[in-house]
Amino acid sequence: MRVNDRHVSFYYENDHDMGEVSINKPTTALLVVDMQHAFVTRPKDRQPAEAERWEQFYQAIDNIVVPNNQRLLKAFRERGMEVIFASIRTQKKNGADRSLDQKATGYNELLLPPGDPWGDIVPELAPQDDEIVICKTTDSVLTGSPLRLWLNNMGIDTVVVTGVLLDQCVSGTVRSLADESFKVWLIEDATRASTQQIHDNELEILNNIYCHVINTDELIAALG
Amino acid sequence: MRVNDRHVSFYYENDHDMGEVSINKPTTALLVVDMQHAFVTRPKDRQPAEAERWEQFYQAIDNIVVPNNQRLLKAFRERGMEVIFASIRTQKKNGADRSLDQKATGYNELLLPPGDPWGDIVPELAPQDDEIVICKTTDSVLTGSPLRLWLNNMGIDTVVVTGVLLDQCVSGTVRSLADESFKVWLIEDATRASTQQIHDNELEILNNIYCHVINTDELIAALG
Amino acid sequence: MRVNDRHVSFYYENDHDMGEVSINKPTTALLVVDMQHAFVTRPKDRQPAEAERWEQFYQAIDNIVVPNNQRLLKAFRERGMEVIFASIRTQKKNGADRSLDQKATGYNELLLPPGDPWGDIVPELAPQDDEIVICKTTDSVLTGSPLRLWLNNMGIDTVVVTGVLLDQCVSGTVRSLADESFKVWLIEDATRASTQQIHDNELEILNNIYCHVINTDELIAALG
């Protein structure tokens, strides 16, 4: 199967053929980023106007992103392939270990201390057995994290990335992985930004330079 | 001076006040990213249609980005502040040291070996004296680079970022810096993506979470 | 109190005065390395000759190293100072995430998978509350680990190092910390190599270049 020609940016307008979708199972891992209640579950205490503004996001999560991550987890687990999770979670109750982009005022000013259930990965996508869970205090899953070394040690050279938020932790992670010479497949219907517009913008920016953007069907077909 | 309310994304629509533009000169560095001929000078051998497509980019470089970087360099140098450059440049003639995102087919398939004048920083912005130049084989200036440690050692905690391409190396660098707990100011008229649309999209994505986006006038005013 | 002049190597024979023992409590952490059953508890299945060879090590652990680590933990905890633990522990049951020096044949060919009680930190020194525990698959606590970034984020610039084995994980950690610009105090009677001779050799090698070697009494006196 040829890589699709969706989400092609200005840079690649004249260069649509991006090669073959091909997965070597023993060296490929699935990385599910930050599918925690704090990011994908409707908060109970939100003001109605704010809740309304975000409703389109949660519907996409419920109807598209969670089901597709379930399908991907099933496909990887059935084939004995590596599955890895990331979640934002401090070590210290006061969050002193967070990096500045998570301490600062604004959307990302967040504190998910040890034991806070709001920081748990949603039960539909819960890690199993000895699947690795990276607890991070950064946006990119690679910054200040053992993941790069563990992937190298496990012989993983290709990472299939899903999760939220596409323009934030997912984008940072995709860029870090590519810079560390991993081949990256970003699954467009298993990730999400806050709005459709930001989602489309970020996919176009990342595609063909840091990853290839494909969808869940295409990835699963490539697993054979 | 308050931080402006331009480039505010969905995440921050209800939270416009992002604090004060304030710079502590001894702990702030200017980082000029990839202002090399390969990225900002019109190639001689380009097909006319392709040259036409890119002309708007080079005009923005010539008329806006280079002059504003010159003003920023002058302002930092006059105040004895730290100035740092990054450039894409391999160590090996065959480019074997490049990360995958620079080896792979596509826009970023580039090889700038030692001594290639096409990899030189443009003369208007040439490094002086003992200003640090990071030669990188990645997109983020921090991945696999000594910069983070050197900034820590020099007591730098704030970085003013300029250069190209906004959605690629600049975005990756801004994200890495924020994840490493540096405060980042991104100068909107001293950086550039390939098109105005991608430029605006990326500024909106990065602003207020990984950096504050201000312009050259605002930054220079804050230097006092 | 002046730094003592014990363990002075050839390099410093003519330069004995190494300054003051002085600790700034809010920016200093205690790091207890690998005080796990696997390294400090007598294995039940060891051959008599081998057990006899190692007996001097376990006696030093029981009589000197564990009690002094208890004193240090108490002193740090009473003052509200940061306490951090490292332990060797894989994420994967098969140990695929281990680095080569832990996978290879020899002394360090070790596998401490999730849940293995042999990998637990000994109960006398058990971590409490939200004290950080780094699970590592390397010897240096900093290689491929979040510790450096977390220390930076927490404002820690000085690390008091204890634990085992002095010439292996402790030495690698001390060297990495110094290279990352942390001030290091190595506590000679709260760490241990397999034999007195290797212990003395390694202390002499590390002292005054990567750390200052002092003892538990001296460190606690400096805490005031």
Next chain:
Amino acid sequence: MRVNDRHVSFYYENDHDMGEVSINKPTTALLVVDMQHAFVTRPKDRQPAEAERWEQFYQAIDNIVVPNNQRLLKAFRERGMEVIFASIRTQKKNGADRSLDQKATGYNELLLPPGDPWGDIVPELAPQDDEIVICKTTDSVLTGSPLRLWLNNMGIDTVVVTGVLLDQCVSGTVRSLADESFKVWLIEDATRASTQQIHDNELEILNNIYCHVINTDELIAALG
């Protein structure tokens, strides 16, 4: 050829057989550490008593270490194998970019700014063509350096280490390489500590856990 049984420490007394000396040429690099005038050339201004104390070191450098590094360089270059150099060298004239272990008082308080000929690699071992030279402000060649990533990108998985000082930068580098899953061969007669005693102590500490210690003849024989 079996790995020799020299420099066997307490840990391996009962486990002498460490396998085969075998080198895969396309994935093996030679790393020559800090063979700069500052470390291997007699300083002109040294007091006679101090010069006398160090004379045994410089004689070992002149008679053993430099010639064996020349032989190794020749052997690697003739076979088209990768050759890499490290040197201690600041970017800033005032050395602000140095890590604490190079800024602090003591033996390692050293400043080798850009252009200082005392920081040059000795001419007998001068880098050629596009051989990589890492300029570092740390002791381990890997801390805060692009080397790990470049080695990964170049497909190098084995490193032959030589240079000075064995117990300092060489030991830190060997430990870092092993922690990053490189196979390491340390060449005992192409490296050196300040004294024979420290030299022997450090070889025993490193051998069989972080590297295998062999000599120049053994390594060259293994190249075939």
